[in-house]
Amino acid sequence: MSSPLRSTVVVITWRGAGHLESCLDALAAQDRPHRTLVVDNASDDRTAELLAGHPSAPEVLRLSRNTGYAGGLAAALPQVSTPFIAWLNDDAAPEDGWLAALEDALDHAPDAAAVTSTLVRPDGTTQSTGVRLTADGHGADRTDPAPEVFSFCGGAVLLRTAALRACGGVPASFFCYYEDTDTAWRLRLTGWRVLGSTARVRHLHGASTRPGSxxxxxxxxxxxxxxxxxxxxxxxxxxxxxxxxxxxxxxxxxxxxxxxxxxxxxxxxxxxxxxxxxxxxxxxxxxxxxxxxxxxxxxxxxxxxxx
Structure with missing residues (x-):
C-alpha cells in the first residue's frame, strides 16, 4: 500500500533559475509522497520556463510582485491542506530520506510543532542545526546537534500546519529574515516544542540575497x-x-x-x-x-x- 500524502513542501523562489533545478531534483528523489508548491516571487529570469519544463511538474503560485521569503510563505499557507508544511529555500537540496526523517520525528513527538534540518554548505561544513536565542535577543545559527532547539532555521523545516495557523501564521511584512525565529517564539508561547534533527540539506546560502549587504x-x-x-x-x-x-x-x-x-x-x-x-x-x-x-x-x- 502506498503511503498517504501528508506534507506540502513550499519552495520560495526569486530569480532562482541558476539553482532551483537542483532543489526540485532532490525533492523528486524523496521516498515519501508529498506535494511540491513553488511560490515564484515575480521572477524575471528563466524561472517560469524551468518550472514549466521540470519533470516533477511542481505546482506553481506566481505572485505579481516580490514579497520576499516571508511574504511567499504567507501567500502559500492558505493553499495548504496537508497536516505538515515544509519551508524550503530554492538554493537548498535535501538529501535522500530528508522528508521521511522529519515526518517520523513529528510522529514520535506529538508535543512538537516543528523539526528543523541540518543545513550543510557545499564544502560539507555545518551551517545550521537550528537557531539559538542570544542574550541580546538575536537568533543565531547553532552548529552542534541537539534534540531540541529554540527555533528552526527557516531554510529547511517541517511544521504542523494547524499549529502554524493557530499561532498566527507567517509574519509576511518581515519580507525576509527572522520570520523563522518569530514563528518559533509564537509556537513556544502557545506550548509547542521545536526539535533538532540530523536530516541533511545541502545549502548554497545567500544565492538570492547577499549576506553582509x-x-x-x-x-x-x-x-x-x-x-x-x-x-x-x-x-x-x-x-x-x-x-x-x-x-x-x-x-x-x-x-x-x-x-x-x-x-x-x-x-x-x-x-x-x-x-x-x-x-x-x-x-x-x-x-x-x-x-x-x-x-x-x-x-x-x-x-x-x-x-
Whole structure:
C-alpha cells in the first residue's frame, strides 16, 4: 500500500533559475509522497520556463510582485491542506530520506510543532542545526546537534500546519529574515516544542540575497527589533530598542567603528524609522500573541536566552 500524502513542501523562489533545478531534483528523489508548491516571487529570469519544463511538474503560485521569503510563505499557507508544511529555500537540496526523517520525528513527538534540518554548505561544513536565542535577543545559527532547539532555521523545516495557523501564521511584512525565529517564539508561547534533527540539506546560502549587504543588515536589524516587540518580555524588547538607538546616536563620535553596513548611521536611522512607523501594528500583534499564549514570555526567555 502506498503511503498517504501528508506534507506540502513550499519552495520560495526569486530569480532562482541558476539553482532551483537542483532543489526540485532532490525533492523528486524523496521516498515519501508529498506535494511540491513553488511560490515564484515575480521572477524575471528563466524561472517560469524551468518550472514549466521540470519533470516533477511542481505546482506553481506566481505572485505579481516580490514579497520576499516571508511574504511567499504567507501567500502559500492558505493553499495548504496537508497536516505538515515544509519551508524550503530554492538554493537548498535535501538529501535522500530528508522528508521521511522529519515526518517520523513529528510522529514520535506529538508535543512538537516543528523539526528543523541540518543545513550543510557545499564544502560539507555545518551551517545550521537550528537557531539559538542570544542574550541580546538575536537568533543565531547553532552548529552542534541537539534534540531540541529554540527555533528552526527557516531554510529547511517541517511544521504542523494547524499549529502554524493557530499561532498566527507567517509574519509576511518581515519580507525576509527572522520570520523563522518569530514563528518559533509564537509556537513556544502557545506550548509547542521545536526539535533538532540530523536530516541533511545541502545549502548554497545567500544565492538570492547577499549576506553582509545593506539590504541584508536592514532586514536583520529591523526584524529582530520587531520580533522582540511582538514576542519577548517588554523589558527585553525596550532594552534592546533603546540600546540600538543609543549606539546609533553615538556612532558619529566613536572611534574604531566596524566596517559593516549595520554600523552605518544612515542604515540604522532607516531601521529605527521603520520600527517606529510599524509600532501601532506591532503592538496590536503583541496583544494578539499574548492573548494566544499559554506560557509566559518571561518563562520562554529565561529558558532559552543565552543558550
Amino acid at each position: 545593506p539590504a541584508f543588515h536592514r532586514w536583520n536589524e529591523r526584524n529582530r527589533l520587531l520580533m522582540l516587540l511582538r514576542c519577548a518580555p517588554a523589558a527585553v524588547a525596550l532594552r534592546e530598542l533603546a540600546r540600538f538607538a543609543a549606539i546609533t546616536v553615538l556612532l558619529p563620535v566613536k572611534r574604531d567603528v566596524p566596517d559593516a553596513a549595520n554600523f552605518r548611521p544612515g542604515l540604522r536611522l532607516r531601521v529605527l524609522g521603520e520600527v517606529v512607523r510599524r509600532l501601532p501594528a506591532t503592538m496590536a500583534a503583541r496583544r494578539r500573541i499574548g492573548g494566544l499564549a499559554t506560557i509566559g514570555r518571561g518563562a520562554v526567555w529565561r529558558r532559552w536566552s543565552g543558550g
